[in-house]
Amino acid sequence: MPQPARGDGPGILKARQERVCYECHPDAEADFSKSRTHQPVLSGNCTACHRAHGGKEAKLLSKSGAALCSECHGEMMKEQPGATGHAPFSGGDCQTCHDPHASDADGMLTAKEQQLCLECHSDVADVIKAGKSVHKPAVDGECSKCHSPHQTKLNRLLLAPSPDLCLACHTQMKEPLATLQVHAPAARDCQRCHAPHAAAQAALLAQPQQTLCAECHDYQAASFKDAHIGIEAAAMSCQSCHNPHFSNDPKLFQKEVHAPFASRSCEECHTLAQKK
Numbered sequence: 001m002p003q004p005a006r007g008d009g010p011g012i013l014k015a016r017q018e019r020v021c022y023e024c025h026p027d028a029e030a031d032f033s034k035s036r037t038h039q040p041v042l043s044g045n046c047t048a049c050h051r052a053h054g055g056k057e058a059k060l061l062s063k064s065g066a067a068l069c070s071e072c073h074g075e076m077m078k079e080q081p082g083a084t085g086h087a088p089f090s091g092g093d094c095q096t097c098h099d100p101h102a103s104d105a106d107g108m109l110t111a112k113e114q115q116l117c118l119e120c121h122s123d124v125a126d127v128i129k130a131g132k133s134v135h136k137p138a139v140d141g142e143c144s145k146c147h148s149p150h151q152t153k154l155n156r157l158l159l160a161p162s163p164d165l166c167l168a169c170h171t172q173m174k175e176p177l178a179t180l181q182v183h184a185p186a187a188r189d190c191q192r193c194h195a196p197h198a199a200a201q202a203a204l205l206a207q208p209q210q211t212l213c214a215e216c217h218d219y220q221a222a223s224f225k226d227a228h229i230g231i232e233a234a235a236m237s238c239q240s241c242h243n244p245h246f247s248n249d250p251k252l253f254q255k256e257v258h259a260p261f262a263s264r265s266c267e268e269c270h271t272l273a274q275k276k
């Protein structure tokens with residue numbers, strides 16, 4: 001990244017530039033020693049952004065707004081072809097989210113993400129607050145693990161499409177998805193069944209389980225009724241027998257199955273009178 005030359009010009013300073021500044025701005029020195037300090041501040045390059053004598057801009061800045069940042073971050077600020085920008089990023093409001101000098105939040109943010117992002121996205125905050133089940137990374141404010149704060153080519157500023165997005169953290173599901181019998185929708189799109197932030201159902205399910213499964217499976221079909229010996233779907237908890245993601249069994253049975261059930265010997269225990 002290009003770095004403007006240090007200093008305003010040929011002036012000979014009494015001491016290292018930042019020492020000269022901190023002489024009269026001791027509060028600034030204290031404010032800038034945080035866990036994340038901007039590199040030009042660390043290296044004492046105050047005049048990368050400030051004019052020592054004066055100028056047109058407030059706070060003695062050499063440029064205003066995003067133009068100040070583009071000197072060094074021009075490459076990442078360029079609009080990527082085909083990408084959608086996050087409104088405050090495209091609008092050049094870098095300082096809404098970043099402190100120009102230093103911060104104790106990762107990424108030199110003005111506040112931690114759960115505060116920063118949810119201040120503008122209060123609808124997401126409401127969903128999380130009302131959720132019966134909540135997604136840990138959303139509650140913990142790890143928004144930028146899934147969303148780019150700046151720009152991406154995907155809808156909703158997502159960093160990757162599901163399932164890849166999800167499997168980046170749910171790594172233990174990768175191998176069974178690659179090697180076992182996989183439920184068709186789980187191979188394609190986790191969001192078909194799960195909400196990303198929070199949900200009114202357990203396990204982030206977007207709908208009650210029976211309604212969810214019924215979107216694609218016809219409970220009235222003869223084969224469905226036969227398979228379930230005529231017992232009403234409403235009386236069943238699907239996942240007590242089926243794994244919604246993957247299985248060793250073509251009918252997606254859970255890993256541990258009782259031998260007579262696995263061998264489909266229903267009549268060993270049930271009277272099949274209800275069966276048509």
Ligand code: HEC
Binds near residue numbers: 017052060
């Ligand atoms: C001799 C003392 C002195 C030195 C040295 C000094 N400043 Fe200042 N600075 C001041 C005073 C006085 C003000 C105005 C009072 C205030 O706003 O705090 C000021 C204000 C500022 C402001 C705020 C301007 C505004 O409009 O609010 C900035 C930015 C600033 N100085 C940067 C620097 C930088 C960068 C350096 C080092 C290159 C530096 N100062 C060195 C005394 C000094």
Ligand code: HEC
Binds near residue numbers: 021041048
């Ligand atoms: C990357 C650009 C950048 C660098 C480098 C930088 N500043 Fe600043 N500084 C800013 C911006 C932008 C503001 C205005 C912040 C605002 O308006 O809230 C500012 C504001 C200030 C102020 C006024 C604070 C206030 O609250 O009004 C002081 C003092 C200051 N800087 C000192 C320094 C000193 C000393 C250094 C070097 C150690 C330095 N800055 C390096 C961008 C920078």
Ligand code: HEC
Binds near residue numbers: 001068069108
């Ligand atoms: C003089 C050059 C320069 C200017 C001007 C500049 N930066 Fe930087 N910035 C850097 C360098 C160098 C790094 C460290 C590069 C890296 O780690 O990739 C950096 C890193 C950052 C980081 C990452 C910090 C972290 O801890 O992860 C942020 C955020 C950032 N800059 C924001 C800004 C913003 C906002 C502006 C405008 C107000 C700005 N920068 C202006 C040089 C600059």
Ligand code: HEC
Binds near residue numbers: 073095107
């Ligand atoms: C909506 C808030 C937001 C806005 C607006 C924003 N950023 Fe960021 N930025 C972030 C977050 C969040 C990160 C990632 C922090 C982390 O790594 O934990 C980040 C990371 C960065 C980084 C370091 C990593 C990287 O992607 O290179 C730089 C540099 C940066 N931003 C510069 C800018 C500049 C320049 C602007 C203005 C054009 C800007 N940002 C606008 C939130 C924002």
Ligand code: HEC
Binds near residue numbers: 087119148156158
């Ligand atoms: C200053 C206000 C502001 C902040 C802070 C902010 N956003 Fe945004 N964000 C917006 C606006 C405005 C839009 C575009 C309008 C909309 O779709 O809501 C937007 C859009 C989005 C979208 C796309 C929404 C869609 O429907 O396509 C996502 C995702 C998003 N922001 C995530 C974040 C994350 C993550 C953070 C924190 C790193 C953040 N925002 C911080 C104002 C903000």
Ligand code: HEC
Binds near residue numbers: 114117118156
């Ligand atoms: C586990 C990944 C993940 C995390 C963490 C996450 N999101 Fe999202 N977010 C998504 C996905 C996926 C969508 C798209 C939902 C859709 O298409 O219906 C989304 C959608 C959004 C939208 C668009 C409006 C909406 O509600 O659908 C906003 C705004 C948003 N997220 C903000 C945030 C904020 C703010 C955070 C942090 C508090 C956050 N997200 C954390 C994955 C995530």
Ligand code: HEC
Binds near residue numbers: 162166203
């Ligand atoms: C940044 C890491 C991360 C990403 C990305 C991520 N998750 Fe998670 N997810 C977690 C963590 C951490 C938990 C909590 C695990 C625990 O408590 O054992 C969790 C829990 C869950 C749960 C169980 C919730 C409950 O209440 O039982 C579901 C369902 C889930 N994630 C689905 C998804 C889906 C779908 C995606 C992609 C849209 C996704 N996750 C992306 C980290 C992540």
Ligand code: HEC
Binds near residue numbers: 166185187189190209
């Ligand atoms: C067909 C709907 C469906 C799809 C698609 C789906 N899930 Fe699930 N998922 C469920 C159901 C139902 C549960 C609840 C299981 C339970 O309560 O035992 C669940 C539970 C989970 C859990 C909680 C822990 C566990 O295993 O019980 C995680 C994590 C999870 N899903 C992640 C994912 C990921 C990642 C994807 C995409 C690869 C995905 N799901 C796709 C329906 C689905």
Ligand code: HEC
Binds near residue numbers: 183214215216250
């Ligand atoms: C988005 C549509 C969709 C949803 C929602 C869905 N499934 Fe499926 N399911 C499929 C498809 C497609 C197949 C593969 C059918 C085939 O190969 O004939 C399948 C296959 C199955 C199978 C294996 C049976 C067979 O004949 O191959 C079972 C068991 C199953 N699903 C149970 C469930 C359960 C339980 C739920 C709710 C947690 C659910 N499904 C939700 C689309 C869906």
Ligand code: HEC
Binds near residue numbers: 227
């Ligand atoms: C008590 C265990 C059990 C429960 C609970 C259960 N199933 Fe099944 N399911 C089975 C058995 C056994 C089969 C038939 C397997 C075979 O024929 O090899 C089956 C077959 C299926 C099939 C394939 C049907 C066909 O037409 O071939 C689907 C789809 C299915 N189940 C979905 C569901 C859904 C959705 C639920 C919840 C509403 C559910 N199951 C609840 C045991 C169960």
Ligand code: HEC
Binds near residue numbers: 227229237261262268
């Ligand atoms: C080892 C004995 C046994 C075998 C074999 C068996 N079941 Fe069951 N089944 C039960 C018991 C016990 C219940 C619980 C009855 C109750 O709670 O009222 C049950 C309940 C059910 C239910 C109601 C939904 C639920 O999960 O509570 C369905 C559907 C069902 N069985 C289907 C089957 C099918 C289909 C087979 C053959 C593939 C089968 N069962 C084999 C003992 C058995």
